[in-house]
Amino acid sequence: MGAALHLAHIHQAPPGPKKKRKGGGGGDGYDALVARVYQDRRMTPEARELILLLAWLAVRDPNRYDTDGNLISWGERAAAILGEYGPGPRKGSRLADLLYADRPRYEDKRSGWETRQCAAPMIRRAGLCGQRGVEHTYTVDQETGWRTAVWYCRRHEDWGNALRAQRAANPGPEPIPNAGGLVVSYLMVDGQEQAWARLYRDAAAWKRDGQWEPPKKYGLRADDWPIPGKEPVAPRARLRLAALDGDLIP
Incomplete structure (x- = not known):
């Protein structure tokens, strides 16, 4: 080297x-x-x-x-x-x-990986889904570029795919x-x-x-x-x- x-x-x-x-x-x-x-x-x-x-x-x-x-x-x-x-x-x-x-x-923080709860908002009641997540994507802070893992269950795959598409369209700044x-x-x-x-x-x-x-x-x-x-x-x-x-x- x-x-x-x-x-x-x-x-x-x-x-x-x-x-x-x-x-x-x-x-x-x-x-x-x-x-x-x-x-x-x-x-x-x-x-x-x-x-x-x-x-x-x-x-x-x-x-x-x-x-x-x-x-x-x-x-x-x-x-x-x-x-x-x-x-x-x-x-x-x-x-x-x-x-x-x-x-x-930059390293992602592994918060939320222990519970892996679905973060999709519920329509008929207040709050989040909370079911066991099977897939995840990320949201990006537009100031720092830092990413936060977001989990979703099979029922909310469309919601998770929409978040992924949003991030692809707007990946955010270079992470600190x-x-x-x-x-x-x-x-x-x-x-x-x-x-x-x-x-x-x-x-x-x-x-x-x-x-x-x-x-x-x-x-x-x-x-x-x-x-x-x-x-x-x-x-x-x-x-x-x-x-x-x-x-x-x-």
């Missing part, structure tokens, strides 16, 4: 041979980042693991330079730490797993993403959107998902996505990543 990002600290070293360096101290921002990650209620286990690993590789890894003082590919170091798994020539990649789990996307995008909220700075999109796309390809595309309107960072009824997340300081050559998976 190809990639185009290589980790580097915000202060770039001068060209030419360098002395072998040791990991950074508390002034490099890593300790504060760790605390912030663990306090973030949005955090997933996969995003936490990847953020902390990439940040550590950027500023703390004592082995990030070779014997000549040259920076080693972060992909090579990350792959060595995370390892591979499974039999066969195409082994699984933990790094691809973590990136894919954090891909920015509600999953992923946490790694880039901590590590991506302006100008790196395309490079990170390639990383996510390569991870999706490695997971055999050819359908994923970055959000067109809302960007990759979860910090930038509007949440109906809530204030936007305040801008946060980020570790700088430099666009250089490197491979996610050697």
Whole structure:
């Protein structure tokens, strides 16, 4: 899986041979980042693991330079730490797993799937049908693009088909993403959107998902996505990543 990002600290070293360096101290921002990650209620286990690993590789890894003082590919170091798994020539990649789990996307909420009650309005009495639904369709919020499952029973198939036709005629706006995008909220700075999109796309390809595309309107960072009824997340300081050559998976 190809990639185009290589980790580097915000202060770039001068060209030419360098002395072998040791990991950074508390002034490099890593300790504060760790605390912030663990306090973030949005955090997933996969995003936490990847953020902390990439940040550590950027500023703390004592082995990030070779014997000549040259920076080693972060992909090579990350792959060595995370390892591979499974039999066969195409082994699984933990790094691809973590990136894919954090891909920015919209996911339907599974509300109503437990009861699956028919939501068709009754004509002869007030209220909804309430019978066990056998099929479902979706309604779309015209502000957020978020979808809500609507179930219907055999008796109300015509009603359900009419809802489906309405949605096809008016699919609504691009949904606001509600999953992923946490790694880039901590590590991506302006100008790196395309490079990170390639990383996510390569991870999706490695997971055999050819359908994923970055959000067109809302960007990759979860910090930038509007949440109906809530204030936007305040801008946060980020570790700088430099666009250089490197491979996610050697």
